[in-house]
Amino acid sequence: MIHNPKARIVSQKMIFPGCCLLTISSPEISRTAKPGQFIQVRILPLLDSTLRRPFSIHRVDREKGELSLLYRVVGRGTALLSMEKEDNFLDVIGPLGNGFNIPEGKKKLAIAAGGIGIAPLFFLLQELALNDNKDYVIYTLLGARTGEELILADEIASLTESFSGGVRIATDDGTVGHRGPVTELLEEVLANRLVEMVYACGPHDFLRVSAAMLEKHGVAGQFSVEERMACGIGACYSCVCKTNRNKGEQPVYKRVCIDGPVFYANEVAF
Ligand SMILES: Cc1cc2nc3c(=O)[nH]c(=O)nc-3n(C[C@H](O)[C@H](O)[C@H](O)COP(=O)(O)OP(=O)(O)OC[C@H]3O[C@@H](n4cnc5c(N)ncnc54)[C@H](O)[C@@H]3O)c2cc1C
Ligand code: FES
Numbered sequence: 001m002i003h004n005p006k007a008r009i010v011s012q013k014m015i016f017p018g019c020c021l022l023t024i025s026s027p028e029i030s031r032t033a034k035p036g037q038f039i040q041v042r043i044l045p046l047l048d049s050t051l052r053r054p055f056s057i058h059r060v061d062r063e064k065g066e067l068s069l070l071y072r073v074v075g076r077g078t079a080l081l082s083m084e085k086e087d088n089f090l091d092v093i094g095p096l097g098n099g100f101n102i103p104e105g106k107k108k109l110a111i112a113a114g115g116i117g118i119a120p121l122f123f124l125l126q127e128l129a130l131n132d133n134k135d136y137v138i139y140t141l142l143g144a145r146t147g148e149e150l151i152l153a154d155e156i157a158s159l160t161e162s163f164s165g166g167v168r169i170a171t172d173d174g175t176v177g178h179r180g181p182v183t184e185l186l187e188e189v190l191a192n193r194l195v196e197m198v199y200a201c202g203p204h205d206f207l208r209v210s211a212a213m214l215e216k217h218g219v220a221g222q223f224s225v226e227e228r229m230a231c232g233i234g235a236c237y238s239c240v241c242k243t244n245r246n247k248g249e250q251p252v253y254k255r256v257c258i259d260g261p262v263f264y265a266n267e268v269a270f
Contacts, residue, residue, distance in 0.1 A: 001096060001233065002028045006089045010066055012082070016148055018073045019116070020082050021058070027065025029094045033057045035124035036224055036262040039069070039094030040232040043077045053077045054229045054257070056120035056201075057095060070119040070151065096232055097261045100124050100199060100222050109165075110139040110195040112186050112210060114202020118142060118151050120224050121201055125159050138163040139189050143182025143202065147175035165194075183209045190217040197221065198265070208270035221265030227256040234258035242269040 010023040029039060040052035058070040073082050084090065100120075109128075111121050128136060140160050144150045150169065153176075157167050168185050169177030178185055183206060189195055190213055200210050201224035214221045227239040240253040243263065251269060254260065 001093060002026075002032070003091075003093050004029060005091045007092045009084055009086055009088045009090060011086055012084060014082075015070070015151055019071070019149070019151065020073070021068055021070050022081070022084070023066050023068040024090055024092065025064075025066050026092060026094075029057075029092065030060040030065050030067040031062050033060055033067060033095040033123075034099040035127050036099035036120050036222075037095035037097045038120075038232075038261060039067075039092045040096060040229075041069075041081065042091040043080050044091075045080055051230050052093065052232060053081070054096075054226075054232055056224065056261075057123055058119045059123050059126055070116065070122070072116045093232065097257060098259070100224075100262050102128070103197065106196045107135055108137045108195045108197075110141060110186065110189050110198045112141045112143075112182060112198060112200040112202070114143045114182055114200075114206035115145070115149070116151065117200070117202030117206070117224070118156070119201070121199060122152070122156065122159075124199055125156065129159055129162060136163045137165045137194070139165040139195060140167040141170070141182050141185045141189070142167065143170045143185075143206070144176075145172045147171055147173075150176060181209075182206070183213065186210055187213055190214070190219055193217075195219060200224070200265075204270070207265075207268075211265045211268065211270055214265045222262050223265050223268065224261050225256055225263055225268060226261065229257055232257045243267045244269065 007024040007026040055069040060067045170182040198221040230236045230238040239256040244252040
C-alpha cells in the first residue's frame, strides 16, 4: 500500500454531466495496481476530510505512471472532486483490496457492467488485451439508463476488438441497443452456454439478479462489490458484507476493503 500525498492531476474530463474521468500521476500505485483494486482519495474541503472516498482504478498507463478514476457525482465529496483542476494535487492511498483473479484455462468470459460499474472492468479489459494469449472469447455487456449515459462505448469497442465475442449494449429506454436491463443480455449469454466466468460490477440489484442467474446456470462469477467505507484498510469494520449463503450455516461478515472488493458471486449473500 502506497501513500502518495501529492498526486498531480493530469486531466479531468466530463464524460457526460455528472460523470467524470480523472487522471492522476502516481507512478508507484499505477505500476503495482491490478484490475479490481481501488484507491482512497482524501477530499480536503470536506468536513470529514480524514475520511477518504474509495474509487476503483479505472485504467493505468504504467509507462507514464498515471492512473485514472471514472466516477459519478453523487454527493458532496464527488462534487468537490469534480471541481479539481489540472495540476492540482490529491492525497491518495492505494492500491487497496484484492482485485480480480484471472484463472488459468478459462478463456470464455463475460464482462457485465451496469452503468458506472464499467470503472474497474475497463482496467480488466485493458489487462486482458495486453495479454499475449489472444484466444480469449469475451462478451462485453454494457448497461445504461439511456444512450446519453453510455460510458466510453467506442473506446471499449476498440479495446476489445482483438477478442471474439463483441460488445453488446442495453439501455433501459431502448435509445441504444437492446431495450431493457443488461441482465437480459447476460441471461442470453448464459443460456447459450457461451462463457465459463462472468466478471461484473454495478448497482446492488444488478449484482443480486446476476448472481441468481449464475447460480441457475452453474457458471462462476467474480463481482466487484461496494459498501460505504471509512478507513479502507481493514481497521474499522464499517464496510462489512454478509457472505456464506449455505443454508443452515452461520453467515460470515467480511470486510469489503481487504477481503474484497472482488468476491466470488456464490459467496455474497445479496
Ligand atoms: C471499492 C469501491 C470502489 C468504488 N469505485 C467507484 C468508482 O469507480 N466510481 C464511482 O463513481 N464510485 C465508486 N465507488 C462509490 C464512491 O466511493 C461513492 O460514490 C463516493 O464515496 C460518494 O462520495 P460523496 O461524498 O460524493 O457522497 P456521499 O455524500 O458520501 O453520499 C452520497 C450518496 O452516495 C452513496 N454512497 C456513498 N458511498 C458509497 C459507496 N461506497 N458505495 C455506494 N454508494 C455510496 C450514499 O449512500 C449516498 O446516497 C466505489 C466504492 C467502493 C467501496
Ligand atoms: S473501511 Fe474500515 S474496515 Fe473496511
